Amino acid sequence: EDPAVVVLDAGGRWAVSLLSGHEGGANSLAIRVANLLGAEPIVTTTTEALKSVIVGIGCRRGTPAERIVAAVQTALADAGIALDEVRLLASADVKAAEAGLLAAAVALGVPVRFIAAAEIRASLRDFSHSDFVKKKVNLPAVAEPAALLAGRRTRFVCRKKRINGITIALAREGFSWSESAPEVP
Template sequence: MYDKGRSMTDCGIWLVRPESEALALALQERLGGVLYRPWLDIATPQKEQFAAAYRQQSQWIMIAASGIAVRFLEGLAQDKHSDPAVVVLDEAGRFAVSLLAGHEGGANRLAYRVANVTGAVPVITTATEALKPLVVGIGCRKGVTAGQIAAAVHLALGERPLSEVREIVTIDLKANEPGLLDFCELHDLPLRVLASATVAARPWVTKASDWVQQNVGLPGVCEPCALIAGARGRLIVPKTALNGVAVAVVEDNI
């Protein structure tokens, strides 16, 4: 589910208000896409403009309230296999909501990409993903391979299958680590990236690592990452290290 940050030429970024332009430009710089500024056409209501443009892109990021997005989409959705993916991002950049064509159309994947760029929380509600109970936090040394990460993850999971993992979580310093990206892509797992400052604000670890403190500036990575992302869960596997990869697992409390 993580696609190494490739630019999206088939994505529309719909701004409802000019005040969102700085956020939209930041998204475009990192993700690509086409900006739509509907207020420039004062003769045509925005809803009509969006309806006319809806099928011109295969993915949409709407910077708007979810209620506005729902009204704009009224009557447009036809089939989850052919509808464009739609992600709604609030103007404060706090939540990236996979609203339409989440699994089949790629909106879930897009929500993670938007969240990782803006620092937002990805909101995924499709049963295929939402019912998976495990969050896996990962910290790793530079240059580790996908095979090394897979071995460490499987060690931490024990008899639990990868199919129960909802997301992989790491810090921004590891967002572009090739082995981690390859592992997530190979297993179709979403990668959630947390700002180091976010992790520093909740540096809970079972045992601090001098090496991580010296090289990353944090007492640990995998445990706080897993606990922040799995906020309603409990740590069922504390830091488990293997060959340069540290893994922690949180399970939802339902």
């Protein structure tokens, strides 16, 4: 029985599942280590590496993990997407210390990535803007830009929707060898 082995690059940017990925738990360990360090988890197990859905999340400070998990599950079910298709959760970096969001990522078993506020502001993509979000965190939006900017070649599966006070947007990454999800108007 091989032990789970995860390695980090010298800069702490990448947490790589090196040995005993799926069966030995290195894939989930890489995700946990990446979440703790703010690194990118690198998982090459085919069934896990091909996950393509990114869940953008906006929530108020102090929102409990259980409510975030329930909102994510509802949004995924409404879109006909299984949890095992989710590659990561994403939000704005102003939420990086949000206990409920971090705990929701652990409960769902997916990493969370925080997008720099400057990157959201600089993006030329068309997001649904919110005066409330602008007032609270000085950003035009959180869920939609986080969902799109956290991945590569992303397209909306579901633009922002509010579920029990939590804003969720779903995006799918396109792979160069496969069809991308159609853009949602």
